[in-house]
Structure formats: C-alpha cells, structure tokens
Amino acid sequence: MKHSLRTIAVPPFKLVLIASALVLALAACGGGSHSDNARPATGTEPVAEQPPATQPDTPVTPALPQLLSSQTFKPNAGTTQGASDASTAFALPDDFMIVADDEANVLRVYPRAGGAAVLEWSYELNGPKLKKELDLEAGTRIGDTLYLTGSNSNSKDGADAMADRSHLFAVKVAGTGAATTFDYVGQFSALESQLVAWDATNGHGLGANHFGFAASAAAGVAPERVDGFSIEGMTSAPGDSALWLGFRAPLADTGARNKALIVPLQNANALLAGTATQANFGTPIELELGGRGIRSIDKGSDGNYLIVAGPAGASSPLVDRNFALFSWTGNAQSAPVELSNDLDALRKETGGSFESVVGVAGPVQAGTQVQLLMDNGDTVWPGQSAVSKDLDPADQKFGGFVVRLGAPWVDAAGPQLRRATPADDRVGVNRDAAITLSFNKAIRLGAGDLVLHKGDGSVVERFNASSSAARVQRNFNVLKLVPSQQLDADAAYYVTVDANAVVDASGHAFAGIHDATTLNFVAAGQPTSLAIGDLLFVGANAEAPDAFAFVLLKAVNGGTKVTFTDRDRKTGTGEFKGLTNETAFVWTADRNLPAGSIVTIQTDVTGSPIADLGFTVGAPGGLGKEETIYAFIGGTIANLGEGTAGEITAVGDYLASITLGGIKGNTIPPQLEAAGTAFSFVVSPTNQTSAIYAGSMDRTDLAAFATRVKFAGNWNRRYKPELGYPLVDDSLFGDKRLP
Structure with a gap:
C-alpha cells in the first residue's frame, strides 16, 4: 500500500516573548522550531509520514520545568550602537x-x-x-x-x-x-x-x-x-x-x-x-x-x-x-x-538563536540554574516594522531566559523523513536533479543502500556510505544524492531506502522506503528556451525579508534555468569582472510550470537562496538601497555551489531587470530598456525601497497581464524603515503564485 504524503501547515511566526505564564509550564519534552536567520516552515513540500509502528514516539527523560524566568534587555540611553545580537556574556557581582x-x-x-x-x-x-x-x-x-x-x-x-x-x-x-x-x-x-x-x-x-x-x-x-x-x-x-x-x-x-x-x-x-x-x-x-x-x-x-x-x-x-x-x-x-532542555521551544517565540551563557555558577548537572541569552537581530518585535538590528539603537533589544539544566536526553527513535525533493508524484523533474531527503534530526549513513530505480524496477544507481563525496552529500539533517548520469527525458523513476541505510548519531535507523510508490516521479523533457518578453519581475524587497519575484510569461519544462545577480554591472565586455560578493545564483524549474507562474526567491538566507517554486544553487545576500537585479539565461559562474558563487565569467542573453532605491554604478542593458522589461523604482535621496505589482492578477490573457505589469502605476512601494512585503508560504503572492 502506498504511504500517504501530506502537507503540514505551520502556524504563523509569533513575535512576542514567552509570557510569564510559561514560567512553570514548559516541560523538557515537546518542541517545534523556527530557524535562526531562516524562513519558517511553509508546508509547500510534501512530508513523508512513517508508520507509527516503525517510528515510535521519542522517549524523554522527564525533568523539572525548565523555564524559571524570561528577561528583556535594552541598550543604554544615548547609544549609537546596536544592541540586538548578544553573542557572549560574563557574570559580574551583584547580579550584573x-x-x-x-x-x-x-x-x-x-x-x-x-x-x-x-x-x-x-x-x-x-x-x-x-x-x-x-x-x-x-x-x-x-x-x-x-x-x-x-x-x-x-x-x-x-x-x-x-x-x-x-x-x-x-x-x-x-x-x-x-x-x-x-x-x-x-x-x-x-x-x-x-x-x-x-x-x-x-x-x-x-x-x-x-x-x-x-x-x-x-x-x-x-x-x-x-x-x-x-x-x-x-x-x-x-x-x-x-x-x-x-x-x-x-x-x-x-x-x-x-x-x-x-x-x-x-x-x-x-x-x-x-x-x-x-x-x-x-x-x-x-x-x-x-x-x-x-x-x-x-x-x-x-x-x-x-x-x-x-x-x-x-x-x-x-x-x-x-x-x-x-x-x-x-x-x-x-x-x-x-x-x-528544549531550547527550540524557548526560541520559537522570537525566532532568535542561543549564542551565550552568563557563566555557570554551579556544577554542570541537572537542576543547576543558568541564564541563556539570545541573538535577536532578525526578530520583528510587536509594534515594529523592521527586524531588531535595523531599528534605531534605542528601540533594539534582546531576550534572555533563566533555566534549570535538565537530565540526560534519552532518544531511542530513528530519523523520520520530513521532506523529499523531488516530491512524490512530481512530473517534469529537471533531468540533472539531485534527490534530497530531509529528516527531523542530524543523520549519518549506515550499512544499507539508497537506490534510484527506473519505473520498470531496474536499478539506475546505488548510494551508500562508500559512495564518493560527489555522489552523496550530508548537511546536518539533509542527505543529497547526486546521480552520475542525467535522468532520461520523460522517464519514470522511484527511490527505495534500506532500513539500515540512514541512521542518527546514536545508530538508530530510519525505517526506510520499500515500495515503488512512496517516492516516485517523472523526469522532464528538454529545457525551454527563453527570450526577452518571456519573464518579468513583479516584486522585490530591499528590506527584510529580502526577496524578489518574477512571472513566467511562457510555459517552461522542468530543468529550465535562469541566472540572477545583483552585482554591479559595468559596460563593456567585463560586465561583472572581478566581483565575487553579493548574490549570484542559478534558478532551475523543478517541474513543468504553466505560463503565468510566479516564482519568489528569498536571498537573505544561509546557503543558496530559497525559491518557492524550483530551486537555486549559488550565493545568497541581502538587497541594498542601490540595487539592480538582473535575469539572464546562459553564461557561466565560476565555482558555483551550495551557498557560494565565484566570478561571473560570461553572460548569456538578458531577460529583465529591476532597480530599487538608486541606480548606483549599474548600467542597464539597452535591449531591456527597448523591450520595456527593465523596471526602475528609485527615490531621492536614495533609500531602501521595496516594490510590488498590485494590479489585477488575472492571467487568462498574458499579453494584457504583461502590459499591466509594465505600468508603474500598478505597483506599490515601501521605504525604510518599513518592512518589505511579506512572504506567505515563501511567496510574495501567496496563493496567487500559480495561474
């Protein structure tokens, strides 16, 4: 029988400190998390459930209620320096x-x-x-x-x-x-x-x-x-x-x-x-x-x-x-x-990360009280419209918690599969796709195999602990399998996992995948060629969350690629020569996408930028107050990898651009200006600018939709210190991302 794959909806990101009512309420078990400097869970990818019989609940050693009190710390009056990112601390006499x-x-x-x-x-x-x-x-x-x-x-x-x-x-x-x-x-x-x-x-x-x-x-x-x-x-x-x-x-x-x-x-x-x-x-x-x-x-x-x-x-x-x-x-x-101690239960309320302990006055054992401080630089506090580290110094703050140290943690459960890419039943998977399995904890490779099969059951490739680093890559809870050959066009595939192939740090094993239907997909045909007029920007934030969105005015097959960068373009053959900072990455469609699809990419993250549709490889980065984002096809980025990108050594054909705040030293390709696909939202004096298309989202007539997008009067703008336009399920356009 086919195991069900479901979508998990995660509650909205809460922006208040843990209330005093939690002082004696949090037990050392339970949990939930938001990432430090990372997006909340979106539920846009399927999650593989494991049968309860093979994935028991995690046994926990009970402890006294861990949270004793919470604190908020503000800077001294008159400071000109930030005060949101507590990073290390030392106890002083008299409770200072x-x-x-x-x-x-x-x-x-x-x-x-x-x-x-x-x-x-x-x-x-x-x-x-x-x-x-x-x-x-x-x-x-x-x-x-x-x-x-x-x-x-x-x-x-x-x-x-x-x-x-x-x-x-x-x-x-x-x-x-x-x-x-x-x-x-x-x-x-x-x-x-x-x-x-x-x-x-x-x-x-x-x-x-x-x-x-x-x-x-x-x-x-x-x-x-x-x-x-x-x-x-x-x-x-x-x-x-x-x-x-x-x-x-x-x-x-x-x-x-x-x-x-x-x-x-x-x-x-x-x-x-x-x-x-x-x-x-x-x-x-x-x-x-x-x-x-x-x-x-x-x-x-x-x-x-x-x-x-x-x-x-x-x-x-x-x-x-x-x-x-x-x-x-x-x-x-x-x-x-x-x-x-469940630190994620503490930090989820503000989205910060734990960076420091104010000394350990007693023995390191269960029951000893310690004070933990948080880096809240990326927290949006109630009543504010910008992340804490971007506020005026007087308005910045960070949090702290006094907790009792808990007893040793007992975890007898194996890893659970939370997300698979390609997703189950996906059609149009790019032919050079890697298979990515994301679990609920850090994982290792065990003694068994992970196997890629053709739809007829034949084995395409086996992956295991003996595979080369080019074929098998691990990053905390994520296992990435890179096939040595491209997938065949329009061919069906599925993945199986031996019961002892993936384990946690203690050797507890993932239950595995043992059938042809839990994780199956169909490869794409040939990538789609794009030209000026096939892609337009429809939004961009230069304030958190730093992100931009574009609309595809032409249906594309999985595997279609577009390169994006906000590096400063110069005239001549050099264009981006010598630049290795700022954002530069390649977006790939991970499925067949219909014309009118809107893709949002968040860039102020750790690792490669995050796309709500498709995926990216390359360098992340924030968007500034004098920024032009370019889109082109073809070209070459040196040393392109997960979270990293070297020099752009060649540029292919430009598709579109969007300028926020100021033009700086950027030059816009004249062919984009002639085609009307170079959008500019500048302000004097230059400031952080966010802009988003706010006209009709009717995409039954794409030519008419493109005309509306090109009309600046159909766009809204925001200026610092306002937050950028919000992401809903990782998208600037929420449930309107698909036509």
Whole structure:
C-alpha cells in the first residue's frame, strides 16, 4: 500500500516573548522550531509520514520545568550602537553581567534581571580601537581578564571580511554595575591566518589540510555551513592552561563533517603581550554533538563544561532539536551528554538563536540554574516594522531566559523523513536533479543502500556510505544524492531506502522506503528556451525579508534555468569582472510550470537562496538601497555551489531587470530598456525601497497581464524603515503564485 504524503501547515511566526505564564509550564519534552536567520516552515513540500509502528514516539527523560524566568534587555540611553545580537556574556557581582554584541564594537553592562544597560565601553574608541565590525562571537574569563575574539569568518555572503574579524584581544575587568572598569591588555590579529597555516602544514599531525581550513576560509565561502569557517565559542582548558577555541564551522571527523571542533591556543598571553608572534596550537578535540557545532562553551564550578550546540548553518523548521545543551567533563576521550532542555521551544517565540551563557555558577548537572541569552537581530518585535538590528539603537533589544539544566536526553527513535525533493508524484523533474531527503534530526549513513530505480524496477544507481563525496552529500539533517548520469527525458523513476541505510548519531535507523510508490516521479523533457518578453519581475524587497519575484510569461519544462545577480554591472565586455560578493545564483524549474507562474526567491538566507517554486544553487545576500537585479539565461559562474558563487565569467542573453532605491554604478542593458522589461523604482535621496505589482492578477490573457505589469502605476512601494512585503508560504503572492 502506498504511504500517504501530506502537507503540514505551520502556524504563523509569533513575535512576542514567552509570557510569564510559561514560567512553570514548559516541560523538557515537546518542541517545534523556527530557524535562526531562516524562513519558517511553509508546508509547500510534501512530508513523508512513517508508520507509527516503525517510528515510535521519542522517549524523554522527564525533568523539572525548565523555564524559571524570561528577561528583556535594552541598550543604554544615548547609544549609537546596536544592541540586538548578544553573542557572549560574563557574570559580574551583584547580579550584573557584561554582554558583547556581534553587530557593534562595544561591551555593555546590564542588570541580569533585565532592563537597560548601565554602562557601555567601546573598543572602537578604546583599547584595540577597532574601526570595523569585529563580529565578536566568543569570549571567556580567567581571573579578572576577559579574552575576546571575532568570528574570524567571511561575511554572510562569502565576501572576505576576516582581516576585520580575526582579532583576539584582552581586557582586565574590575568593579560591577555602572562602576565597572575595563583596562586594555593587548591584541593579536593573525589568528585566522595562522590557524589556516597550522592545518595546511600538518601542525596537528593529522595530515595536511585535515580540517580543510584553507578551503573553508577562502573568499566566496559563506561561513555558516558545515564546511564554512566561524569561531563562536571560547573557554579555558582544565587548569586554565590554554584557551579553547570552539568552532561553529567547519565540522570535523575526517571529512565526514559530523563532529564539533575545539582547537587549543596555548600561548595567548604571550601573543597579547607581543612577546610571541606565532600562535602555538595544541592537540585538537573532536566532539559528538549530534551533528551540531559549538555556539557557546562555559566551565562550571565543578570543572565540567556546558556547551550550547547548534547547526553550522541555519536552523531548520523540519528539525525537532536544532539547538541543544550538552554537559562534558573536558576530557577529549569522554563523550558529551545531551541534556533534555528544549531550547527550540524557548526560541520559537522570537525566532532568535542561543549564542551565550552568563557563566555557570554551579556544577554542570541537572537542576543547576543558568541564564541563556539570545541573538535577536532578525526578530520583528510587536509594534515594529523592521527586524531588531535595523531599528534605531534605542528601540533594539534582546531576550534572555533563566533555566534549570535538565537530565540526560534519552532518544531511542530513528530519523523520520520530513521532506523529499523531488516530491512524490512530481512530473517534469529537471533531468540533472539531485534527490534530497530531509529528516527531523542530524543523520549519518549506515550499512544499507539508497537506490534510484527506473519505473520498470531496474536499478539506475546505488548510494551508500562508500559512495564518493560527489555522489552523496550530508548537511546536518539533509542527505543529497547526486546521480552520475542525467535522468532520461520523460522517464519514470522511484527511490527505495534500506532500513539500515540512514541512521542518527546514536545508530538508530530510519525505517526506510520499500515500495515503488512512496517516492516516485517523472523526469522532464528538454529545457525551454527563453527570450526577452518571456519573464518579468513583479516584486522585490530591499528590506527584510529580502526577496524578489518574477512571472513566467511562457510555459517552461522542468530543468529550465535562469541566472540572477545583483552585482554591479559595468559596460563593456567585463560586465561583472572581478566581483565575487553579493548574490549570484542559478534558478532551475523543478517541474513543468504553466505560463503565468510566479516564482519568489528569498536571498537573505544561509546557503543558496530559497525559491518557492524550483530551486537555486549559488550565493545568497541581502538587497541594498542601490540595487539592480538582473535575469539572464546562459553564461557561466565560476565555482558555483551550495551557498557560494565565484566570478561571473560570461553572460548569456538578458531577460529583465529591476532597480530599487538608486541606480548606483549599474548600467542597464539597452535591449531591456527597448523591450520595456527593465523596471526602475528609485527615490531621492536614495533609500531602501521595496516594490510590488498590485494590479489585477488575472492571467487568462498574458499579453494584457504583461502590459499591466509594465505600468508603474500598478505597483506599490515601501521605504525604510518599513518592512518589505511579506512572504506567505515563501511567496510574495501567496496563493496567487500559480495561474
């Protein structure tokens, strides 16, 4: 019998802090999630249900109610710096704390009970006097000294920002509250480059480039992915003999990208004092955190460690426990223990992410109280129309929670399949499609096979743990199978999965797919040729959610591709020469789409931009106040991959463009202006601009519809600080996406 595939509708994104009524209500089980800096679940893709008999409910070790109180923190009056992105924190006497912000070069002192900061110390004006954003993500305290470092990462879109983010500096702290003082010690500014060299030259003895730091830190590679590069945790080794650098990314484990990584820095004080110029790194430590990286790591009074673990990339609404707390002895041979606290249940109300613990005053064991702080930079607070980090500094804030540490988490259930692409029964699947299976937890490959069959039952290809990285790729909860040959045009296929082929970190297995109808699809015919007049932009947001939409005025087969970029186009043959930042990606139709279909693509995400119809491969990025988005077919993007794109080395035929806010140095292809497919919505003075077609959506006569779209009077505009037009099920046009 064919297993049913259903669509899950997820409630709207809530925008209020957890109310005080939850103080004693949240048990350590249950859950639900929204991703940090990622879209909510949409329910637009089918979800494979597993029979209850083969996928039992997850057993949970009961715990005391985890949430004791929630807090809201605001900046000090008169600040000009942001205060939404709490990234690391330190306890002070008399219930105060020092908090760093990854969007502002300041340290602030707050009352731990909530409210406004009582002191701000700028390390742009004082101490190391860093003029550019450090992206401070990690810190620890030894005695009276705070050690602090940036993420050492590229910017979110992969642009090389490490020279600004690789500083390690230290300050001595005295006093508390408004009387807290900071005494600068020194800085070291080559941490990232020396980590890369240490790995490349086999400084750890595990083999040259064992961790792949050089590739992870290369320009164009986004930091927030399993093979990215970002330091987000720091603590001291037992006996305070070294600083331990905790990596959000890359994940380690000899290329398998399963385990979190700690690298000891053994001579930090000498580097900060200037008596040494070469970092001395110790034996690296790899930890099993269920496929997660380190977001924070703190030492308790008993010498054990509390780790806040989260995905290397963005959180997924399909995953039950994106974030988790782990206790650990500090012994590299000892496995961390996952605790039962449900962090996703806490964070789902504001959509933030957990980045810091305000110290662990007691032993790392069940019942100990700790205070967790959130990065709420992308939260839209009630009564506001922009994400928190884009508000005036006085209106920004972040949240915190005091929780009891739970008992060890007991999970005896295997992974559950939440989404499959191509979707079951899909017709017109692009012929170079990968098969993507998304589960409710991080997964590994077991002993069995995943098999692609022709509709007649013949085996096309087997995938398993022995397959090459080009054929099988894993990213936290997602398994991607890449066939070695194109699918045959108009041919039927189905996928089976052995019961032991996919497992979780504990070895519990996915029940598998054992029939020809649970996941079957039909490949597309030949891709459709497009020309000017076959595609028009119908909306674009330069304020969150950064996204744009286009309408297809011609029916297309699955596999049809269009390239998009918002890089600054120049005249001449160079066009986009030398540019590797900003958005550049290829959209592919994943099914046969009728003429009049409207596709929305969100670009301010981690990984490749997100399309509501079809899929993309390439670099994400925000849309700015002087932005032109171009659409063309053909051409070449170097080093195109998941979440990354190099230089556009060749451009094919332009189809359309849309300009928001200001023209900057962009030049519009004259053939687009002649055809009326180059839209421009500029304002003086230049500002963030969002524009959307608001005329009749009747597409029975596509020529008439195109005429209405080209008339600027049929468009609405918004200007900063207004949010962009909302996405409904990932679409700027909601249920009107299909004609």
